[in-house]
Amino acid sequence: MVHCSPVQHQVSCSKLICKFGVFPFQSSCDKDVILNILSVLTDLLSLGTGRRIHYVVSKGGSEALLQALATAARTEPPDHDILLPLLRLLARVGQRDRKFGLKVQKAEATDIILSLTRRDLGHHLHLTHCLWVLRVCASNVTTGTMLGINGAMELLFKVITPYSKRHVRTVRAAIGALAALLKSKSNSRRAVNRGYLGELLRLYQDWHRNDVSNNYIYIRRGLLLCLKYITNIQLGRETFFGSRGMEILFTSVQDCLSCKNLDPIITTATHILRKCYPKEHLPVVTVRSSYSFPLPGNANSEPPCEGSEGDSESEGEEEAEKDWENEDVDSKEEDCDLETDVNKLRSRPVLDRPEQELEKYEALCAELSQNFQSLEDRTENLPSTPSHFIPRATSVKHPNCRWRNQSVSEMGPDPGEQDFKVPLQSWRKKEECIWDKNDEKRDIADEVQDKDFCEEEDPSRSHVFALCPLPKDAAWYKKMFYPHCEASINPSPAGRLESSEVVRNLLEKHQRDIQFHSPHFYAARAKCVKSIPGYRELAFPDFWGHQPPPYSKPVLERKHGVQRDKVLDDVRRLIQPGDVIGRTVFDLDDPSPAAPGCLTFFSKFESGNLRKAIQVREFEYDLIMNADVNSNQHHQWFYFEVRDMKSAVPYRFNIINCEKLNSQFNYGMQLVMYSVREALQGRPRWIRAGQEICYYKNHYRCSAAAGGGVRGRFYYTLTFSIKFPHQDDVCYLAYHYPYTYSTMMSHLDILERNRNPKKVYWRQQTLCQTLGGNPCPLLTITAMPESKNRDDLEQFCNRPYVFLTARVHPGESNASWVMKGTLEFLVSSDPIAELLRKCFIFKIVPMLNPDGVINGNLRCSLSGDDLNRQWLTPSSQLHPTIYHAKGLLYYLSSIGRAPLVFCDYHGHSQKKNVFLYGCSIKETLWQAGCMVDTAVVTEDVGYRTLPKILDKVAPAFVMNSCSFLVEKSRASTARVVVWKEMGVLRSYTMESTYCSCSHGLYRVSKPSKKPSGLQLGTQELEEMGSKFCLGLLILHLKSLPCSKELMAQAALLLDLEEEITDRAQRSVTVVSRGLCCGN
């Protein structure tokens, strides 16, 4: 039946295969049958998709064909009528059969294929067929190794010739087979030892030189692939380097750059160049932070032994060449991390401290036992100010301000004076924490320094605390400040120290229209900050303030080939070192005067981070960030000043010690820049800046020994180029919009002054002192009781709590901007805010890691610990802010007042949008694929309500990005601990992107272009903070019993009539239509 008609059916096909394998090739009649079967199979398998081949493979097709090959090869002389179609079939099936190599071994066919190849060396058509099969055999490393041992590579090098237009098909097949063989390390080693690497380079050069019309790109690329695999081993890389491989490839790539269809060649060559670039240590004395801090007690300040994120320097270092298309590579790993032990998920751990210790937290909840008589007395003395009042620049006469000695006449008349007759001390009553006073270890000097505003002047500090000097020599500066006497200005050589005049001039110029910012308050607060380096200067943007630009910028479109261009430029340092300067122009560890004729860098100010700058070429600088204090890692955050620039010249900056595997900088995110000149001309703005941005692994390595870990570490380069807007400007560059500790403290000062004390209950206390001796503020915000009636006082006391924290990770400045939005909204006169204050008592720790923020850390506190991994068992000595925040939560929980909502604000460096992480037992078990017994595991789904509401009311928020899984690796985070130990159902981490949104209002589509997101600015982040508050109000209305008045007021404000009707029917849905009008 088989020889008569072609059988199209798969069942017949499998029968065919099985028969074929055992077919004895004995007579000429048999030959006809065999040829027939081969032709039918060929027809069958050349049609359609790979599904047929997979079917044949699953039915033992590979084995049958190999057996047929063995039989056919035994005939003497070999019958090529049969062998050729058979080899073609084997090559085709073998390509799709993952276990083909193993099957070849089992059938003992390696020798057969090799001897066929050897025999056919002189016959190109036959040879090509053998080579195809050889190639698929080598796909299995063991089989490949065996072929290598038996002389396959020697054979191939007889076939691969220098440039020739003859037999290119055969040459191509041989190169393909060689590349497959070189995937085996032992073959690579053998190839290097026999000198084949040099041979490959010569062959590549020859083809590159002679193939001027680019007809044989596949052959050139094939040779490169051989080089790529051979250089996966250390010996290969060294030999490649020693054989001038870098020069050869680099030079050849230069010829290819102008031709777009040579991209495959350029990409592969660039990959090899990158891999073979000699590995170096970072050009720093030690990778440990330049700053260290002696820890209290016997705590070890040596960095813990931490491995890097799962990758190690191995011989087979293989890197995906793609430009990071897939963002969610880690989703599989996450699944293994899920907590699937129901008992662990449900257990409630015991108190981590003696119960009587909780009593002291009563002092942080004064609202529960408030004597409103005294409170009223106090507030009546306060100036009643409109809620958005911005203090005048000269309205605060703080004893420690630099300009305190300047008389009023110097400063000009003070129109704001009238409003502020109340002395500073009375409106800012210091409420000290009870245990602060009892801490005997702290000396009196510390005590004085710790006062919220330093009360006693420390002469050793005050005379040097100043603003970073401005470019007084610059023509634009003279023109701005001394328009009439340009010639007579003699800039002081004292530079940074001589700035009172500058400051006075500046304040006269200050626009005073930046909401919630006061340079005076900022400077006063900054003065009291305790930093490891002992900062003496203010960064201009923090002092002067930032105003969001009136536009948002879409994500940067990535230029084709930008990464390889940058890598090639890096390689050029090695090949053409003629223009390489290589001088250190800034070094935290060795502060010698800056070199002339280049950019000047500076970073010794709050949140500043730049350790070293090396001028590579005239307009190119390598920058190294400082590790977190007491640590040897965590580099990603940067913030520094740069001056002495030329205008309209693109400067290239490379931050060469980044650590994350990937970054939003590869997806259109830009860094931020602030120009002092622009600010002084009325545009005080951080703007998204930088072109040709990309992020890639570089050739710097950190050995296990130096890194203090088990494994070595890789480093990554963030590269960008910037054209500065003005000549001789002073500019600041940062990873993200900076928000310093002093910014936060002065912001709180302004909020306190601006609030309406008759309506807003506001209490600022010190939760505790940080290790570095800085106060960590705790805020209590709610509505003042309506009256002193018992009912009103009771309503006041019984409001549920909302507990908010932020900025435990110092590099996540976006979290602080969101918190700023929350705070401003909460104390505002917005009717929704008024309502919200009547619903809740807010406990807020706006900055859980002040020391980290101050000292420019990315992730840790001064103890070198990630504070968001300490919530299970925080140490009162090493992690005081976490210890006491948890203590306060314990206390609330112990008196039956655990918060309705807990939320810790963070920033996410890899993802887009704003979203929540919450905790759900059921979702965790489902995700992990565990059976869930719904009778045993019951769960309130109320944790989903708030994110659902936010999805509707907050433009940047995306419900789909949220996750409610409990990971083992997150067991010690605030979210999981508060959920588990305090039983808070709605315990969240709120993550804000550094980059942009992929959904909703902030995703824009331009005609004929891919839709892209707007890069979030401070305005959008602050808006998120205020919308979070709105979300809380709606949550309250939906989830808690409310008075009729409250519902009526809310209905009026939010147009929630439908909502209320719905509620009556016990089925509530948020009406998105109505929710926009409130704010």
Ligand SMILES: [Zn+2]
């Ligand atoms: Zn974080």
